[in-house]
Amino acid sequence: MQTLRLMTFFLVSLLALPVAVVAEAKSTEIVVRAKSKDAKFIGTSMGGAMVRIRDAESGEILAQGLTEGSTGNTDLIMKEPHRRHQSIAEGAAAFRTTLDLSEPVFVTVEVLAPYIKKQARVAAQTQVWLVPGKHLNGEGLVVEIPGLVVDVLSPQTHRYTELSDAPFEIRANVVMMCGCPISDGGIWDGSKMEVAALVKKDGHEFATIPLSLTDTNTFVGELKPKSPGVYQVLVYAHDPRTANTGVDRVSFIVK
Structure with missing residues (x-):
């Protein structure tokens, strides 16, 4: 009888312990573009811009690659007035990736551009929070490259x-x-x-x-x-x- 009571107490105690919940990873789309200061986007014609997305705390590279595509629409970028929330990146070069995130992560986004022109290459970076399932797409994150x-x-x-x-x-x-x-x-x-x-x-x-x-x-x-x-x-x-x-x-x- 005593043994039964001890076993029952043990089982009830286990059920009372907090259960660790593993959050389900969600696909999170990310778009990064490199825009030349006072000009257009840096794409395939200049060898692209190298984009590296790192976990800001650990330094781990989560994704990397080159922007690909055209420099964009000259009239839209350089001539027409821009309204708030209006995208100017229609058809312009971008680096696109998808991360499977189970929790928010603070990342450092590094951009080196134009990548094939070493004597002119500029390193620029910014930081941003990524939240699972909250896509950073559309125009995406635009990093300005001076020079x-x-x-x-x-x-x-x-x-x-x-x-x-x-x-x-x-x-x-x-x-x-x-x-x-x-x-x-x-x-x-x-x-x-x-x-x-x-x-x-x-x-x-x-x-x-x-x-x-x-x-x-x-x-x-x-x-x-x-x-x-x-x-x-x-x-x-x-x-x-x-x-x-x-x-x-x-x-x-x-x-």
Whole structure:
């Protein structure tokens, strides 16, 4: 009888214990886009933007991948007035993923763009809560990427040339971070940008050479070295209206 009472008490005690409830994981859609400052979205034409979604507490990568798609609708993004809650991302490049979440998670979203242009690549990040089943889709999370992409086309890196061949052309290609074109009087007006080459000879300041817009995306100037040496050329582009800035560097040898 005593044993029966003890067993009954034990069973009742077990039933009284709180039961751990495992929350059911819910699929949660996430869309992340990278938008060039003062321009359009960064997509396939610029190699995409690398997106990494991390658990902010543990650092674990929950998802990662490149944005894919077009730069978006120019009129909608750059010309038409925007209303509150109006999406401007129709058809624009995005990274899309689905996470199975059983509880809210605070995440860090890292964006590196444009991914294939290492000298121009910018790392930007933000943080956001994700709640199971509460999708972050539609326009999604838009991360702004400031800057300009500058590629020095001439002189070529580590080129050996004769002093008698001077003067040398400095030629640079400059585009928005989304790859959008810079032209004279265009939406992205190169005539209002400052582009110049800062030149050093054997590590010492030599000259500052303004570059002029000669064609779409193309800025040109002329370097007149006075003696042989190693010349370092840093070309910067700066838009004073937005503070967007980009840089590229080369060095070459004059014999």
